[in-house]
Structures are given as C-alpha cells and as structure tokens.
Amino acid sequence: xxxxxxxxxxxxxxxxxxxxxxxxxxxxxxxxxxxxxxxxxxxxxxxxxxxxxxxxxxxxxxxxxxxxxxxxxxxxxxxxxxxxxxxxxxxxxxxxxxxxxxxxxxxxxxxxxxxxxxxxxxxxxxxxxxxxxxxxxxxxxxxxxxxxxxxxxxxxxxxxxxxxxxxxxxxxxxxxxxxxxxxxxxxxxxxxxxxxxxxxxxxxxxxxxx
Amino acid sequence: xxxxxxxxxxxxxxxxxxxxxxxxxxxxxxxxxxxxxxxxxxxxxxxxxxxxxxxxxxxxxxxxxxxxxxxxxxxxxxxxxxxxxxxxxxxxxxxxxxxxxxxxxxxxxxxxxxxxxxxxxxxxxxxxxxxxxxxxxxxxxxxxxxxxxxxxxxxxxxxxxxxxxxxxxxxxxxxxxxxxxxxxxxxxxxxxxxxxxxxxxxxxxxxxxxxxxxxxxxxxxxxxxxxxxxxxxxxxxxxxxxxxxxxxxxxxxxxxxxxxxxxxxxxxxxxxxxxxxxxxxxxxxxxxxxxxxxxxxxxxxxxxxxxxxxxxxxxxxxxxxxxxxxxxxxxxxxxxxxxxxxxxxxxxxxxxxxxxxxxxxxxxxxxxxxxxxxxxxxxxxxxxxxxxxxxxxxxxxxxxxxxxxxxxxxxxxxxxxxxxxxxxxxxxxxxxxxxxxxxxxxxxxxxxxxxxxxxxxxxxxxxxx
Numbered sequence: 001x002x003x004x005x006x007x008x009x010x011x012x013x014x015x016x017x018x019x020x021x022x023x024x025x026x027x028x029x030x031x032x033x034x035x036x037x038x039x040x041x042x043x044x045x046x047x048x049x050x051x052x053x054x055x056x057x058x059x060x061x062x063x064x065x066x067x068x069x070x071x072x073x074x075x076x077x078x079x080x081x082x083x084x085x086x087x088x089x090x091x092x093x094x095x096x097x098x099x100x101x102x103x104x105x106x107x108x109x110x111x112x113x114x115x116x117x118x119x120x121x122x123x124x125x126x127x128x129x130x131x132x133x134x135x136x137x138x139x140x141x142x143x144x145x146x147x148x149x150x151x152x153x154x155x156x157x158x159x160x161x162x163x164x165x166x167x168x169x170x171x172x173x174x175x176x177x178x179x180x181x182x183x184x185x186x187x188x189x190x191x192x193x194x195x196x197x198x199x200x201x202x203x204x205x206x207x208x209x210x
Numbered sequence: 211x212x213x214x215x216x217x218x219x220x221x222x223x224x225x226x227x228x229x230x231x232x233x234x235x236x237x238x239x240x241x242x243x244x245x246x247x248x249x250x251x252x253x254x255x256x257x258x259x260x261x262x263x264x265x266x267x268x269x270x271x272x273x274x275x276x277x278x279x280x281x282x283x284x285x286x287x288x289x290x291x292x293x294x295x296x297x298x299x300x301x302x303x304x305x306x307x308x309x310x311x312x313x314x315x316x317x318x319x320x321x322x323x324x325x326x327x328x329x330x331x332x333x334x335x336x337x338x339x340x341x342x343x344x345x346x347x348x349x350x351x352x353x354x355x356x357x358x359x360x361x362x363x364x365x366x367x368x369x370x371x372x373x374x375x376x377x378x379x380x381x382x383x384x385x386x387x388x389x390x391x392x393x394x395x396x397x398x399x400x401x402x403x404x405x406x407x408x409x410x411x412x413x414x415x416x417x418x419x420x421x422x423x424x425x426x427x428x429x430x431x432x433x434x435x436x437x438x439x440x441x442x443x444x445x446x447x448x449x450x451x452x453x454x455x456x457x458x459x460x461x462x463x464x465x466x467x468x469x470x471x472x473x474x475x476x477x478x479x480x481x482x483x484x485x486x487x488x489x490x491x492x493x494x495x496x497x498x499x500x501x502x503x504x505x506x507x508x509x510x511x512x513x514x515x516x517x518x519x520x521x522x523x524x525x526x527x528x529x530x531x532x533x534x535x536x537x538x539x540x541x542x543x544x545x546x547x548x549x550x551x552x553x554x555x556x557x558x559x560x561x562x563x564x565x566x567x568x569x570x571x572x573x574x575x576x577x578x579x580x581x582x583x584x585x586x587x588x589x590x591x592x593x594x595x596x597x598x599x600x601x602x603x604x605x606x607x608x609x610x611x612x613x614x615x616x617x618x619x620x621x622x623x624x625x626x627x628x629x630x631x632x633x634x635x636x637x638x639x640x641x642x643x644x645x646x647x648x649x650x651x652x653x654x655x656x657x658x659x660x661x662x663x664x665x666x667x668x669x670x671x672x673x674x675x
Contacts, residue, residue: 017530018405018505022642027623030247031275031290045644050630074526076406079439079505080642081621082341084250084357102406105441106341110357127526161373163232174359175258178367181228181236185369188227188238198462198470199240199331 001115003171004144007096009069011140011151012059013133017074019043021107024078024086038085039092060093064137070097072129072140078107078118087114097142099149099158101126112164115171117144119158128154144169214480216377217446218412221352221477225335227369234371240351241329242268242364243320243338244307246275246294251339251361252301262305264368269329270302270309271320275624278586278613281313291624305365316459318589318615321345321559325429326591328458332447332474337364342559342639344435347444348428349451350477352412354442375441376486378411379479382419384493389673391569392427393561393637393656395419396434397499397509399491405507408440411487414479415445419493425454426565433560437506437639446478500546500669501641501654503534508641510546512659512671518542537643538651539631549653549669552632554583554610554660555646558620561637562588564595566657570637571601573661573675574608580667583610584626586618608664622647635663 029041047060054061071090077100078086087110090098097117108118119142121129132151133140141150142158144165149156166172178185193200215223227236244251255262262268275294277286286292295312302309310317316327321342324330334351337343339361346353356370364370382395400407413435415428423431428445435443445451452471455461462470497511510517516535519542522528535542540549556562556570567587585605587593593615596602602612619626620638622645628634630649637660638645641652653669662672 016533017526020505020640020642022640022645026644026648027621028648030623031294034250034253045648050649076404076409076439076505079405080341080436080640082339082355082357083247084339084359087357088250102409104406105409105439106355106357110359113357113359163230163234163371163373166232174363174371175260175366178236178363178369178371184228185236185238185367189368192238196470196473198466199334 001171001173004096004115004117004168006144007069007142009139010064010067010137011070011072011133012065012068012137013130013135014059014071014073015130018076018079019073020080021078021083021086021104022080025083025089030083030085034088037092038088039094042089042093059137062136066094068137069095070099070140070142071095072126072133073098073100074126075101075123077103079104082106084110084114087111087116091116099126099129112167113174115168117142117160117168119149119160121149121156121158125156128156214482214484216479216483216485217350217414217444217477218352218377221333221335221350222374224333230371234373237335237370237372239337239364239368239370240267240334241336243324244268244270244298244361245273245320245340246298248339248358248361249294249297249301250358251365254358254362255365260366262307262365265306267368268307268365270298270307271323272298272310272312272317273319274617274621276312276614276616277624278584278616278618278626281614283312288625315590318591319559319562319617321429321433322563322588322592325349325425326458326589328455328461331455331461331470332451333477337370341436342433344440344442345429345433345559347432347435347442348425350444350447350474352442352444355436375412376410377414378408378487378489379414379416379485380489380491381417382415382491382493383417384419385422386419386493386496389498389658390496391656391658392423392430394496394499395491396431396437397501397506397654398496399489400434400438400506401499401509403438403489405437405505406439408435408438411440413440413443415443420445421448424565425450426563429563430560434639447474498656498659498672500659502538502540502546504537504641504643506639506641506654508534509654512546512669514546516540516542516544516546546669547671549633551581551635551653551663551668553581553628553634554579554664555619555634555636555638556657556660557584557586557588557618558638559588560639561657562586562592564592566637567592567596567601570657570661571604573658573672574664575604577608577665579609579664581664583664584613584619585610586613587615589615610664619646621645628652635660635669
C-alpha cells in the first residue's frame with residue numbers, strides 16, 4: 001500500500017449526510033472484478049439520471065473532479081453495508097482521503113486497509129470546509145503527520161485512531177504484521193481449544209455442490 | 211475480589227491473543243462465514259499465495275445472489291449472477307471449506323442459517339463480510355461485519371485486529387403491547403439516537419422486555435444494531451437461548467453440552483459492571499413504527515405524520531428532510547397511514563424466521579393483499595417448517611408469491627428488484643436510496659405491519675385489524 005503523508009490536490013465538496021455504501025456503489029455493480037476499475041461506479045445513481053446520462057452540476061461530473069484526491073461530506077459517511085467495494089470505488093476514482101464529521105464503522109476500517117484516509121472533523125469544521133470549497137473542486141491540503149487540513153487561510157484539525165494513522169503513514173499491511181505473531185497465535189489456539197472442547201464437537205463437514 | 215465485568219468484556223478478554231503497542235487487540239475468531247461477495251478476499255489470498263488457516267472454522271453460504279424462483283444453478287439466466295454462486299463453490303472446494311450451497315437442504319441466509327444449525331453459540335467471536343453479522347450477538351456472542359481485506363486476514367490467520375469499543379447498555383423495561391415486536395424496539399431506539407447514535411459502542415440489550423423476547427425476536431433486535439451504527443449488539447444467554455440451541459446439528463452434545471452450559475451460564479454482566487453509556491426505553495412507549503425516509507433513523511410511530519421541513523430550525527436538518535421527502539415522493543405533513551404502496555416484501559436476515567412468517571400470516575389469513583408481493587423465507591428449513599404449518603397457503607391465497615430462501619429483494623443482487631419509483635412495504639433493514647433497486651422507495655416495518663399494509667394497500671396500523 002502506498003503510504004500517505006501529505007495530500008495536496010483538489011477536493012470535491014459533497015454536502016450530503018448519510019451517504020451510505022449502497023449509494024457509494026449500488027449492489028448491481030458488485031459482480032464485476034476489481035480489474036474493470038470501480039471508479040466509474042462511484043455514486044453512480046447520484047451521478048447519472050435514469051437514462052444513464054451524467055447529471056449536470058453533480059460534483060463528480062465537474063471537469064476538475066478527475067484531479068481530486070479528497071472528498072468532503074457531512075455526517076455518517078459510509079454507513080451501512082460492509083461492502084469494501086465502496087472504498088474500491090473511491091480509490092479507483094482517485095480519492096485518497098474523505099473528510100466528514102463521522103464515518104460508518106466498517107467503512108472506516110475498510111478505507112484504512114486500502115490506503116484511503118478517513119479524516120474526522122467537527123460538524124462546524126466540516127461546514128466551514130464545505131463553505132470554503134463552494135460549488136466546485138478546489139485545492140486542499142491534508143497533512144496526516146500534523147493531522148491538519150488547510151484551504152487557503154482556513155486550517156482545521158482532524159482526528160484518526162493512532163493505529164490507523166501509523167498504518168497509513170507507513171503503508172503497512174495487517175497480514176504481514178500478524179504473521180510475525182504466528183507462534184503466539186498457535187499457542188493461544190492450543191490452549192483455547194483445550195479449554196473449550198465443545199467447539200470441536202460439530203458433525204463432520206458435509207460438502208455439497210453449489 | 212475481581213472487578214465486576216460486562217458480558218462484552220468477558221467474551222472479548224477470552225479471545226484476546228495479544229495487545230499490540232498501539233492498543234489494538236489481536237482476537238481469535240471462532241466462526242467465520244463467507245458468501246458469494248467474499249470473492250475479493252479469496253482473490254487477495256490467491257494473489258499472495260496464502261492458504262486458509264482454519265477451513266474447519268470457516269463456513270460458506272450461498273445467499274446474496276441465489277435465485278428465489280429456482281434451486282437449479284443452470285436455470286439462472288444471468289451468467290454473472292450464476293458466476294458468483296459458482297465462484298463461491300469453487301473457492302470453498304479449493305480450500306476445503308464446508309459449503310451450504312444453493313441446492314443444500316440447509317441453505318439459508320447466513321444470519322438465519324448460523325443460529326438454526328447451532329453454529330452460533332454463546333461466548334463466541336464471529337465475523338462475516340456482511341454488516342448484519344451483528345445478528346448473532348443475540349446468543350451472547352460478539353459478532354460483527356467486516357470488509358474484504360479483513361475477510362482475507364481472517365482466512366489467512368483466523369485472527370483479527372480490533373480496537374476495543376466502548377460499552378453501552380440499552381435497557382428496555384416493561385411489557386410490549388400486543389402487535390409490537392423487536393423491529394419496533396429497534397426502529398424506535400434508532401430514530402431516537404440516530405443512525406450513527408451508537409457508533410463506537412458495543413450494545414448490550416437488557417431489561418425485562420428483552421428477557422421476554424423469543425430467540426427469533428432477539429435475533430431481529432441484534433440484527434438492527436448496525437443500523438444505529440453500533441459495532442455489535444448482544445444479549446446475555448439464558449434459558450431461552452439454551453432451549454433454542456439444544457439438539458441443533460452443530461450444538462455440543464452429552465457431556466460436552468453440560469461443560470459448555472456451565473461456561474455459558476457465566477456469560478452475563480456482573481452486578482455493578484460499568485458501562486460507558488446507559489440508555490433506557492420504556493416498553494409501554496413503543497408503538498408500531500415505520501420508516502418514512504431514506505435512513506433507518508427516519509422512523510415514526512404509524513399514527514404520526516411525515517415531518518415538515520418548515521418546522522425544522524436547523525437549516526442542515528431541514529435540507530436533509532426535504533431531500534428524503536423528495537426521493538420518497540411524500541408531502542410534508544401527510545399522514546403515514548395515507549401513504550399508498552405498490553408492493554410488499556417479507557424476507558431478509560432481519561425478519562424471515564418462522565415466527566416472522568407466522569406473524570405476517572396471522573394478519574393475512576382469510577384476507578387478500580391489495581398489492582403484489584414476495585415472501586422469501588430466511589432459510590430452506592424455515593420454508594419447510596412454514597409449509598408444514600400451511601403458512602405458504604395463507605400467503606398464496608392472499609395473492610403473494612411464495613419463493614425460495616435468499617437475501618432477495620432486501621438488496622436486489624439476485625435480480626429481485628422493486629421497480630423505479632415504486633413504493634414497497636418491507637420487513638428488511640435498509641431504506642437507503644436505491645437499496646431495493648434504482649429509484650425504489652422502501653418503508654421498513656415489522657412482518658405484521660407489512661401484512662397490514664398489504665391488506666390495506668397503504669401503510670396501516672396492525673392494531674386496527
């Protein structure tokens with residue numbers, strides 16, 4: 001994963017609350033392999049009308065949106081379904097950071113696991129950032145080490161769990177980290193199984209054809 | 211003397227392998243469910259040439275994409291949908307994982323199947339790449355949804371890194387009035403605290419109203435924990451739990467049952483255990499509740515009116531109300547019971563267990579639905595049991611379709627969709643924009659309330675039927 005230190009790029013304002021993962025990527029696109037590029041599915045049904053034409057004025061259809069790396073939204077961003085495809089859609093579109101007053105719990109972990117920074121700001125600061133951006137993408141700087149966001153003269157702080165900050169700063173991957181603890185895990189598993197023998201008491205696996 | 215401990219902490223501590231420098235815990239996972247959507251995680255595993263650490267603790271279930279009109283794979287017209295089901299079968303076969311596949315008599319929605327098969331037990335730590343995994347907390351286990359990267363991590367290591375959430379106790383005292391169900395409790399608390407009201411918390415549901423709930427109702431309540439933003443929801447196991455579990459296929463037997471039971475009986479919050487937050491509801495103030503908007507927090511008692519943005523002083527909230535009303539095609543201030551529906555759906559991991567079907571059938575018996583609709587039982591076993599009781603005939607005679615089991619119209623992945631602009635009274639869990647199909651309008655409510663809406667052709671109060 002590519003480490004994040006500073007993101008200095010246009011940011012898109014998305015002044016909506018409760019942008020759930022069903023909106024971030026509608027379920028019908030989730031049969032596709034990642035290799036097709038999920039960016040085109042991002043907020044598909046807000047971005048397109050019922051005939052599939054781009055909605056004029058929707059922020060992602062703005063000519064400068066392609067350059068954007070940060071999205072600013074209102075509370076409860078990424079609520080709902082655990083679909084990591086919602087994060088794939090944001091990342092494949094080009095985003096490296098989402099700024100909002102609160103995030104869906106599972107979405108935020110998924111984001112960090114894909115090198116997308118979920119930056120939590122106060123409601124007031126989110127409104128100030130949205131006001132500063134106005135109607136179109138505008139330059140915004142996110143400094144992960146300093147945990148600051150700046151647009152012109154406006155500078156606000158953001159929060160992120162320290163573990164997540166470290167992971168993003170270093171581009172670390174969990175599986176590699178965990179495998180270093182293989183011996184401890186094996187010892188735990190042996191002790192745990194001896195304390196709970198009933199957990200192995202199920203019937204033999206019955207494998208049926210799908 | 212040991213410190214009084216919460217149920218949540220007892221289960222968490224029993225699974226903590228180690229604590230990292232950053233304070234995150236590496237947790238042991240007892241049960242991991244995978245479904246068709248887990249293909250991203252399997253691909254990640256294959257890219258890195260990793261194997262599944264504990265195939266014996268991993269279970270595959272075909273539910274998200276399965277057709278509800280047939281159990282034959284070759285009868286699925288959409289090649290991509292068929293491919294999703296085949297891919298799960300390939301991945302589970304390759305790694306020696308037990309599969310509850312399309313044609314398995316035990317097939318069902320993962321959160322219905324787990325409890326039904328006795329895979330879900332008190333004190334376990336369970337995960338699945340599905341947010342409604344919170345359902346399994348009804349047995350006093352810690353259960354939550356994870357994303358594909360975490361699914362890959364669990365497949366590769368049978369462990370997961372997590373930060374310990376804060377603890378919230380939601381106490382519901384008193385007796386629920388007739389016609390009020392677990393769905394109404396859930397929609398009521400979510401409407402009060404917000405769709406992110408419990409974010410960062412593990413909820414323990416407690417109080418006399420919770421203790422009196424059946425196992426199936428507890429599953430519904432815990433299922434909806436995620437809709438209030440909680441990490442998970444749980445209920446201390448008791449006689450209701452143990453009676454439900456005894457004799458299930460994967461439940462312990464004989465001496466091991468006794469051994470397990472002795473442990474399970476210790477799984478409750480000690481007197482004086484400290485919670486970071488306490489919330490209370492009086493059972494008597496809970497009415498049949500329906501959603502009117504596009505978030506589960508936009509819910510009201512059935513005798514209320516749709517909110518008017520003009521009454522809202524906060525400009526942001528007024529804007530959100532207008533946006534919701536616009537998507538839902540509703541007028542500010544209109545009576546909820548004047549909302550005319552186009553169809554109904556009875557199904558999903560939230561409300562498609564036998565008790566749910568019985569509640570809906572009790573309302574529909576001898577009546578006709580004014581609108582078309584689908585009934586999709588939560589599992590193939592539930593379907594069999596319902597048929598043995600003649601519930602299928604009740605639904606058919608009311609004019610509804612009796613289908614096979616799967617996630618179906620809750621999420622529409624298998625092609626069971628609400629057409630654009632149409633309004634559906636649904637027993638499901640999410641009224642998000644486009645959730646049941648592009649442009650679909652969803653009203654969430656209990657099975658009995660969906661049945662009442664079917665009979666009335668509009669949202670209706672089941673207590674008046």
